[in-house]
Amino acid sequence: MTSVMKNNKHYNSLTAVEEQDINLINIGSYYLDKIVLKDHIQDAQEPVEKVLKTLCRVIDQSNPSIKAYVVDVTGTCLVEKDNIDFAKKSIVFVDNDNANLEKYVHASHKTLPCSLSFKAVSSSENEVCLFPSDVNIDLAKKISLFMAECRDV
DSSP states (O other): OOEEEEOSSSOEEEEEEOHHHHTTSOGGGBSOEEEEGGGGOSOTTOOHHHHHHHHHHHHHTSOTTOOEEEEEOTTSTTTTOSOOOOOOOOOEEEEEEEEEGGGTSOBSSOOOOOSOEEEEEEETTOOEEEEETTSOHHHHHHHHHHHHHHTOO
């Protein structure tokens, strides 16, 4: 799973991907900061909620001028997740039409478009999470809602 996050108040976009997908995103060509999530957790099988809270903390403690992140979720419980329990309801907006990275993250210089396509989930705060096209949309919504709730200030 890949996710890109971007930050307005917090982040504009987040993209969560596995290591092999990161090679398809020419990170140096975009205004993105890379987070290797397993470097910030103690146990690869920590509960999803704890892993996502850790990700929120890492983003909150990062340079506030960074507005977009690519998150390598390799080696975490998020890789094999197809659903999480998160009961809170909220409005999210979904672009399920194979969104391209360039629509959400500016390139730092002229480059070929990223070959990956994404599903985009936006919160009412304009925080956008991009997920690989093969990620279950309900899972993408729940992760986005949890991230928005976790980072609500």
